[in-house]
Every structure is written in C-alpha cells, then in structure tokens.
Amino acid sequence: xxxxxxxxxxxxxxxxxxxxxxxxxxxxxxxxxxxxxxxxxxxxxxxxxxxxxxxxxxxxxxxxxxxxxxxxxxxxxxxxxxxxxxxxxxxxxxxxxxxxxxxxxxxxxxxxxxxxx
Numbered sequence: 001x002x003x004x005x006x007x008x009x010x011x012x013x014x015x016x017x018x019x020x021x022x023x024x025x026x027x028x029x030x031x032x033x034x035x036x037x038x039x040x041x042x043x044x045x046x047x048x049x050x051x052x053x054x055x056x057x058x059x060x061x062x063x064x065x066x067x068x069x070x071x072x073x074x075x076x077x078x079x080x081x082x083x084x085x086x087x088x089x090x091x092x093x094x095x096x097x098x099x100x101x102x103x104x105x106x107x108x109x110x111x112x113x114x115x116x117x
Contacts, residue, residue: 001030017042022049024066025078026056026102031065050076052117053106055098063110073117082106083114 002022009015019038024031048070053059067073080086082102091099
C-alpha cells in the first residue's frame with residue numbers, strides 16, 4: 001500500500017493536510033494502519049488513486065472505507081478487472097486468481113459503491 005501526506009496552502013491562504021493513497025488491494029489491516037497514521041498527522045482530506053481490491057481477503061470492507069473516506073476515487077487495473085471491465089489474461093497467475101476470487105466475493109453493495117469511483 002502507498003500513501004503520502006502533503007501540507008498544501010489554498011488560494012484562501014488556509015493550510016490543509018491532504019493524503020493521497022493507493023494499492024490497498026483488499027488489505028484491511030494495512031488500510032487501517034495508514035488511516036491511523038493519517039489521523040495522527042491530522043489529515044483533513046483523502047484522495048484515492050487506485051486499486052482498492054485484489055490479493056487480500058477484505059474487498060468489501062476496503063471498498064466501503066475507501067469510498068466513504070475519499071473526496072475523489074480513481075480506478076486501478078485491479079478495480080476494473082474485479083468489476084469485469086477488463087480482461088485478466090495479462091495479469092500474472094497469482095493476480096488473475098486473486099481477481100477471480102474477488103469477482104466471486106464482491107458484494108452487490110460494493111459493486112454499487114464502485115460506480116461512484
């Protein structure tokens with residue numbers, strides 16, 4: 001998982017801490033660790049830049065947290081594949097199996113939340 005926290009100065013001269021994060025890959029524990037760290041750094045806004053699902057065992061929880069928390073969400077290749085929007089034949093065998101598992105286990109609610117990405 002990747003995350004970066006940045007202090008920005010807006011046109012109004014207000015300062016705000018924002019975080020960009022990606023590559024959650026259904027890893028709820030890693031996502032929670034990043035969010036705990038962001039809380040310590042008083043992050044005010046979150047921007048998600050792809051791959052909420054894939055590999056890990058918690059796709060539904062991760063999709064919900066990412067969507068509820070983020071101002072903007074972008075799809076990653078694993079997200080597209082998990083929604084059946086891309087061919088998984090170019091994925092390595094482990095990634096393809098993870099996506100196949102995610103396709104079978106992604107809830108209807110999570111698929112609906114993905115539409116808001």
